[in-house]
């Protein structure tokens with residue numbers, strides 16, 4: 001089969017979605033399944049729906065448009081703060097969007113009126129991660145936007161662990177609840193939804209210390225890769241063998257481990273550091289920086305090691321694998337595990353084919 005090939009095990013992702021959705025539902029919260037790391041691949045969205053998510057979230061309007069076109073019937077939530085230039089598309093495609101300015105909410109109102117729809121808005125506040133969200137003045141924005149036609153202000157939200165790496169805690173989650181309560185009192189709005197964050201919220205949720213008022217979560221990596229995003233350890237009740245990237249050996253040679261000759265920068269302006277490990281079997285695999293974030297690749301065979309990559313060539317040390325009896329040859333496929341960054345890059349690379357793997361149900 002052709003390579004490079006990204007295989008997605010959708011039934012395993014559906015099981016993960018059921019596990020994560022179950023945890024959110026047990027807390028009394030709804031959950032948005034987020035598949036942006038695989039470019040909102042339709043079969044992955046379907047797996048999330050089968051697993052019981054209540055809505056689909058994505059940071060890109062284009063991904064949500066595709067989700068709508070492929071027949072997703074549950075609500076669609078736009079996660080990235082919308083661009084003013086795309087207000088019409090936002091209200092046409094998304095049911096809910098996350099926002100942080102009165103300017104944008106007014107534009108959404110105008111577009112919603114023109115389109116004769118009602119668009120739901122969550123106001124994002126910043127509780128410390130320093131990515132999106134209002135720093136101060138949530139009440140002011142809600143007052144300015146209260147009563148705008150075509151807009152329903154449904155609640156507040158926050159995001160953590162993305163830019164600043166701030167961990168969800170009882171303190172910052174309570175702050176989100178307190179700001180929401182203050183907004184309810186000062187604006188008279190009901191603001192029923194408090195959207196508490198992404199996969200990084202799971203550990204707090206699991207220990208029972210998540211405030212009960214937080215009633216929506218937006219979960220991506222924990223469903224798709226089955227990981228605790230605070231330390232990347234496997235999340236209990238989920239599986240991690242959900243995605244796999246296959247490359248193909250195009251050259252297999254035994255070579256020294258230190259380049260021969262005077263050295264300058266490589267193709268990416270970096271100066272390499274080479275340790276002399278003697279002469280080793282090296283496989284060149286047809287993967288490179290145009291296909292994947294190379295640092296996020298791990299060969300499934302623990303005896304293999306990625307040495308480095310240029311745009312189109314991945315160099316893998318296969319000396320130990322050969323010594324252990326692997327009979328590698330040009331044309332053999334090599335499977336790799338991917339982290340979030342590697343998966344994001346390979347699912348958006350035009351050079352990588354995606355293959356959906358469906359498995360027969362286990363009895």
Ligand SMILES: *Cc1c(COP(=O)(O)O)cnc(C)c1O
Nearest residue numbers: 034079159198199218219220221
């Ligand atoms: C990507 C994203 C999510 C999902 O994050 P995961 O860590 O993959 O669960 C949630 N909310 C927002 C605003 C996002 O951009």
